[in-house]
Amino acid sequence: MQWTGKGLLIGVRRHGETSVIAEVMVAGKGRTQGLIRGGRSTRLAATLQPGNTVQVAWRARLEEHLGTFAVELIDARAATLIADRIRLYACQLLCDHLRLLPERDPHDRLLGLAVDALDDKSRHDLAVDLARFELSLLDELGFGLDLSACAVTGTTEDLTHVSPKTGRAVSREPAKPYCDRLLVLPQFLISSAPAAPEDLAHAFRLTGHFLHLHVWDVRDIDPPAIRDSLVHELTRA
Numbered sequence: 001m002q003w004t005g006k007g008l009l010i011g012v013r014r015h016g017e018t019s020v021i022a023e024v025m026v027a028g029k030g031r032t033q034g035l036i037r038g039g040r041s042t043r044l045a046a047t048l049q050p051g052n053t054v055q056v057a058w059r060a061r062l063e064e065h066l067g068t069f070a071v072e073l074i075d076a077r078a079a080t081l082i083a084d085r086i087r088l089y090a091c092q093l094l095c096d097h098l099r100l101l102p103e104r105d106p107h108d109r110l111l112g113l114a115v116d117a118l119d120d121k122s123r124h125d126l127a128v129d130l131a132r133f134e135l136s137l138l139d140e141l142g143f144g145l146d147l148s149a150c151a152v153t154g155t156t157e158d159l160t161h162v163s164p165k166t167g168r169a170v171s172r173e174p175a176k177p178y179c180d181r182l183l184v185l186p187q188f189l190i191s192s193a194p195a196a197p198e199d200l201a202h203a204f205r206l207t208g209h210f211l212h213l214h215v216w217d218v219r220d221i222d223p224p225a226i227r228d229s230l231v232h233e234l235t236r237a
Contacts, residue, residue: 010095034069049078127234134207
């Protein structure tokens with residue numbers, strides 16, 4: 001069994017004296033692990049950094065085996081990420097999120113969103129991309145929010161809140177008596193509206209609530225350690 005593909009390197013861990021096991025989010029293949037013999041060498045050190053885009057060739061006797069990787073660097077993004085603390089933290093968060101996906105299950109939309117988020121951009125645009133990525137992650141994991149229409153009236157306009165229990169949108173008038181119990185729906189998540197720092201904070205509160213509810217708590221895993229401090233930095237006025 002063998003195939004080649006392009007993907008985002010999301011993790012590397014040591015294996016034995018000289019090798020590593022690399023984890024790559026590959027277009028059309030999903031989150032895939034592979035052994036890289038000699039991966040701890042100086043020659044491969046710059047290539048095997050999370051955040052880099054690489055071309056991989058995977059080979060194994062049987063499909064269910066771990067397999068081996070041969071890697072070729074395409075985009076040495078990690079070097080610029082290390083120079084920018086916020087972008088580096090964002091990369092760590094995105095990699096942690098991608099590890100929530102089932103192994104070898106293609107999720108090309110999330111791969112594209114992650115790569116776009118890691119492009120050199122303003123912190124505001126990075127925050128918008130991260131919030132939209134988390135919303136899409138919930139959808140890809142099977143826990144997508146229904147933000148298409150009001151759960152009470154059926155209207156598709158003036159959607160301002162989300163039920164923390166059902167994940168369904170609620171429009172302004174029905175939401176008024178229950179605002180203290182509902183989550184705010186920032187308009188930039190459902191339209192091309194601009195996002196103020198307050199909107200970004202509400203967006204991360206919204207996605208964080210449902211990630212806790214459906215993913216982290218039920219799997220008994222801690223949320224990414226970097227998320228709270230990164231969100232704080234990205235949502236400061």
